[in-house]
Amino acid sequence: MVAKTRLHELTATEIVRVIQAGEASCEEVVQACLAHIEVREPTVEAWQYLDPDQVLAQARALDRQNGSPGPLHGVPFGVKDIIDTCDMPTSYGSPIYEGHQPVLDAACVALSRKAGGVLMGKTVTTEFANVHPGKTRHPMDPERTPGGSSSGSGAAVGGKMVPLALGTQTTASVIRPASFCGAFGYRPTYGDLRMVGVKEAASSLDTLGLMARSIEDISLYRDVLLDIVPIPLPSVSQAPKVGFCRTPLWSQLEPYTASLLETAAEELAKAGAQVEEVHLPGEFDSIVEMHRAISSFEFRRNFTYEIVNHWGQISPALRQGRIASGQACSYEQYCDAKMWAETRRRQLDDVFASFDVLLTASAAGEAPVGLGSTGNPVFCALWTTMHVPAMTAPVFTGPNGLPVGAQLVGRRYRDRQLLTTAQWISQRLG
């Protein structure tokens, strides 16, 4: 039996089991999370909106419910405040939308509730999921950024306030905060998980992202969001083929991160994995520029209403960053970048003919000191643009004792294989 005051430390899978076994009620799980949040929130500020009464009412309704429980019955989840909710305001990290109340739940929220999840509240996002930071601080060191743009989701899951949270990623917005905050972060194959009700940044790149404290939970939550009957991951007996991929951006890594990854590659080989270095063809070197063309061209046009009507309420960082880049990018450059990406995706498919997974960096290193920036996003730009599924696993510790993730990348439409392989790898490195 888990102590009632420690229920917030459980994973989603454990919470489901405990509630089904009658060892705790939905309300008790939520009470434990709320109590922990009450202690930690003044320092971390992960939440944009959280009303304990509203959360308790949901839990009590679930405890009263007859009929067969859903696969997330009683599991509290946080939702990045870029995602619409029908009963909680959604402000997209912008003063333009302060107090805005959507009329419906985003598809991902509706699917989570349908599965029995308890919507804990809205987690802090950077402005429109871009770079201008929100108020959130790193759950282990308030002088440091939690990463972004899914800042509150990373801090809430890493800081054990909720076992699950939804984020979104257009560059590095799930993998980076999860890596910084010590959570598992998962970005699915582009297009697999529905984006209805999510404020768009750049639809050619945007995906949902999931954060959790186990791969088992990631798999469960993914099945819920696909609206399919959840099937636990199989245990793998066969060691995977791992491609160790120093991308063209390797020189931007902290030296200790490069060392941690090199040591990990050696450990996996010792554990039986077939590990080889993967060198991407030279065409991949232009990734940062190509990613910028696609994301900026689309962002600039997507926000026409806000730019025309609310220019004064847009941060200088966004005006001079993404919006200015989108203005400078021609339609021809945009199309060239989309065609470039399509050709690179096929080249990457060929790489995956020889490997089950690529091992690479999630972020430059530990979460940097300072709240003015959410860190360097370049280590995810390639994988996001390639539409491949990616996951960060919190398997390393940096020089200041803070988490550093390893990024594992799979082949498009092989997300379940990625999660299965990631399970094998993180058990050997963790």
Added chain:
Amino acid sequence: MVAKTRLHELTATEIVRVIQAGEASCEEVVQACLAHIEVREPTVEAWQYLDPDQVLAQARALDRQNGSPGPLHGVPFGVKDIIDTCDMPTSYGSPIYEGHQPVLDAACVALSRKAGGVLMGKTVTTEFANVHPGKTRHPMDPERTPGGSSSGSGAAVGGKMVPLALGTQTTASVIRPASFCGAFGYRPTYGDLRMVGVKEAASSLDTLGLMARSIEDISLYRDVLLDIVPIPLPSVSQAPKVGFCRTPLWSQLEPYTASLLETAAEELAKAGAQVEEVHLPGEFDSIVEMHRAISSFEFRRNFTYEIVNHWGQISPALRQGRIASGQACSYEQYCDAKMWAETRRRQLDDVFASFDVLLTASAAGEAPVGLGSTGNPVFCALWTTMHVPAMTAPVFTGPNGLPVGAQLVGRRYRDRQLLTTAQWISQRLG
């Protein structure tokens, strides 16, 4: 000088010229459209929402405006009621959203207004841009369907109520109503025109679509929605290479439509075009099934909020159609269909190595009698799933004197070339 009472018959390009030349004011253009709508609307019912005072206020503000006019200065445009508008209710063709007032303009609406367009009102859509029809009737024969799902946009442009209208297409929802109503209809390369603020049906297939009464107008409006400086289409001296493509669905055509297209192919050859038959490889035969898997899997999950909370307000046609199909489609079938589509797109790229454009059917024939169905959509399913740009040109007349369009299909990212070639073709067939 155009008579003030006939300004509603002008194209957008002509309206811009007339206003710039001082021959008419924005208000006079709008007055002419409103007067024509007043006469026709009781029969056609193209509009879900239209407030003459609101329209006149916009036009008067444009007439008072100093500074350089935008490229759509004073041009009235209609917007399918699946697209959000900040000052007009948007009900997505569903009683669930009756009276719903969005807080912002969709990107396409904001870009149209920024260019000086006058938002005339919201045009009728089928329920959630699916099959359950709205109230609109064909502008030339009220016993017939205008087509759908962009029913009101087709009827309003074909019926000379507005020179431009926005629609959306997931199967045939722009090309088919434009073909039925005698308008030019254009569906861009997937991903090119922004979908922010458009109620999603299936994001892997959804695009905006434009309707107009000239290709010149389509080109102008496309440039506005790309937020680039409009450049008129060049006149083409060289005759194009035309692939005449009887798709696997040719047997579903009315015999007169097949004859009209065959004659057109001969006429184009006589006019100097290099015309050849194109036979698609056998793998393309499964298009209808593959399109259904992608569109239904996504639709079903996208509408989770409505299905859980408003089941009783969803039409039987939608429940037993798209929603049931989406429930029956497995994740594996969905992924297989997406991978199938990706491979077919590359095969189609190869076809376009030999042709500038494909000539094919827009719809089975004239708009069918009856308001219970919006017609057979299969002739567009392939091109929509292939993400290629497509256009219907009103170049034929059917046995009842009603319009029949020819569909012209281009290569991905070569939309401007498609429009240019379509201009050459429609001048020779029209």
